[in-house]
Amino acid sequence: MAEPGTRAAEAAADRGWRLRHLPVLLVASVLMAAVAAVAGGLARGADGALGAAAGVAVTAVSYTVTTVVLAWADARDPQLVLPFGLGVYVAKMTLLAGVMVLVASTGWPGLVPFALGIAAGIVVWTGVHIWWLTTVHARR
Template sequence: MKKRLQHLPAGLIAMAALLVVAVPVALWRDGASGAAGAVAGIGLVTLSYTLSSLIIAWADLKARHLLMPVAMGTYVVKFTIIGVAMWFVSSADWGGLPWMGALVIAAVVVWMGAHATWVWRAKIPYVEL
């Protein structure tokens, strides 16, 4: 399983860096609710990508023939949960919602950039050694 999750630290480090940059800006701009929204947005994306990585790695390990349906299913469920969470929060009239929305988008872009950078630098053999 560890072999299938080698990409995970790159994404988690990128999320930590985004958290260190975004939360103080949100706190300065909109106070505690802005900072809470930033943390919620980054946390939601981090949790969703980490869980989907774990589920996909498990499927690859246990039932490789189900890898594509499991991966597609996790992405459908993940984006549905993020959308439902944003919808529920939008009806609550919470001041951190703009930061949460912006940081969900930013966190997805940063995670994907970290993942692409990891793939670019990884020494992945073309054949099973």
């Protein structure tokens, strides 16, 4: 097992480790958005395709913002991770709830595919992130 200070020294020497996984997750999200667009299009036409792809995109943007903010906070001071993480979470959920209420009030037929796209984006992002942590990151 490494000495306690060794890990911190390695992290300081390799500043990019906090965002190293991001490109893989974004590529997976783009692929999922394409699959969601096809599925949404088959189920509900153009509105379904747009809604499903937009749902995946919302998830990818949300998780990317969180990742970047937490990486920034951790690089400054690890004690900032919790307050910044909670603040970003509250802001994102408030914004998402507002968007969903506004979109639902329009009666747009792409709302259900949008919600399903969000769910699919969450599953793919989380799954790929777990894969990355257990395979790629574990070898480091």
